């Protein structure tokens with residue numbers, strides 16, 4: 001493609017983008033495709049010879065757009081917002097055209113310097129303590145842009161780990177570093193994002209997951225007790241990851257209580273405000289950051305709630321030397337003559353290569369102005385409040401979180417299963433898209449205000465859809481948990497199938513919360529299994545799955561919904577996975593491996609029938625995996 005063709009196609013691409021955004025409401029918010037759909041549409045071999053632009057764009061429309069979940073859709077209320085404003089898209093074009101890989105000041109002076117200035121701008125907008133800013137006289141701190149909140153948490157753990165090992169070495173210079181590592185323990189609450197667990201796993205340190213109070217907030221007393229117990233047991237507490245704006249319910253840990261404890265024990269305190277950080281540009285939400293002066297590091301994703309497109313995870317530290325000492329390697333070929341007076345951001349994170357992402361912040365903050373961004377945040381919060389009021393007025397429903405920002409967690413008063421059905425029916429209808437969370441073992445539905453131009457009529461529409469589906473569900477549901485612990489589990493079943501399941505039913509599976517038999521598990525799913533609905537397929541990978549329970553309710557549900565249900569039943573803990581039948585993709589179910597060799601003789605009931613796993617492996621996704 002030469003410059004002339006780029007000009008022509010570039011203009012048509014901008015038209016395509018603007019049209020997509022204008023007409024987005026015409027699409028279904030979620031697609032109807034099943035896993036593997038694209039394999040049938042795209043050639044298995046790459047093209048040997050050049051293809052023309054029109055064919056590529058036609059395919060993009062007919063093959064790619066039909067398989068998209070539309071995050072900017074007015075009916076999208078899942079996860080958290082994903083910023084994708086026009087100015088940030090345009091800024092990315094500039095970043096892409098210069099193609100700068102800004103790992104050092106010399107590799108892109110403007111790229112490095114703009115990043116520092118933008119992180120100072122944002123720190124000021126959010127009212128972060130001056131120690132987090134580059135430009136504060138005498139400051140050792142500052143900010144940078146990472147790819148994701150998960151990375152911010154990981155590098156904080158790595159930095160804190162390096163400091164802790166140093167401290168232990170000073171006390172006991174002859175001790176082996178491996179032994180020191182085994183003493184380290186980090187903390188977070190049970191509502192923290194799973195990236196904390198992942199970070200601890202990568203860093204090979206212990207993580208203690210703590211209980212929260214009734215408002216899902218980690219309190220100082222709980223942390224203090226855990227630290228004292230662990231110290232008494234010979235462990236070395238070194239890192240606390242707190243959250244302001246938890247993924248499940250947007251709760252906030254109590255920094256004013258936690259901060260002084262971290263200070264007393266010289267523990268690195270990180271604040272993960274991936275979503276909620278954006279709210280700090282509005283004075284009325286600053287109470288959520290009370291105690292932030294105790295933090296050693298903070299992150300917020302501008303690509304969530306500050307109208308900036310992915311990736312743009314903003315990360316600040318109070319002492320950059322404490323961060324970089326864990327991450328610096330300095331080969332000769334990356335050194336330059338200005339190393340002393342400038343920042344080389346490659347030392348602030350894991351990758352060497354870095355995109356020119358600060359441009360997006362620069363464009364966005366200038367186009368909207370801080371006031372424009374405040375207006376956007378306040379609109380989302382007001383709409384969430386409006387939605388909350390609608391839910392509160394209907395006695396069939398209950399609100400499950402303290403609605404402080406743009407997320408409302410609600411459920412129908414009744415069983416988890418009823419709520420799971422409510423959500424899966426709504427999602428399958430394509431009229432709205434929401435995701436679930438688990439709060440105190442209750443299945444709740446998360447409704448997040450996401451769209452940039454969200455307005456009251458979106459709330460009204462969403463609530464009408466939810467109410468209508470709830471009414472339908474009420475007609476078919478008694479609305480209570482199974483009354484007897486082991487109800488009649490399996491009905492209308494052939495002798496052969498009964499024999500197979502009898503063996504299974506005698507095995508007890510230890511799940512996260514309780515020990516259950518397969519019958520209890522099936523009963524909890526309230527399924528009415530017929531002969532056809534129980535089979536013993538041979539998996540594509542050749543291993544045996546001796547029992548396979550089809551669950552009617554799942555017909556039509558998409559993969560995410562099936563996997564959410566699977567988690568709700570606790571079946572993921574025993575290696576179960578959800579799937580669809582290859583010969584008839586409307587038949588979907590949950591595959592429950594028995595692990596018992598006595599069933600191998602029954603391995604194939606429906607000769608030649610194969611089932612396709614939803615994701616190729618058992619699900620381990622958690623509610624907080626957003």
Ligand SMILES: Cc1ncc(COP(=O)(O)O)c(C=O)c1O
Pocket residue numbers: 080147148149150151193195243245246247272273274275301313626
């Ligand atoms: C509180 C919190 N932390 C971390 C993450 C992970 O974010 P990322 O995808 O940027 O790693 C999320 C995602 O929603 C989140 O809500």
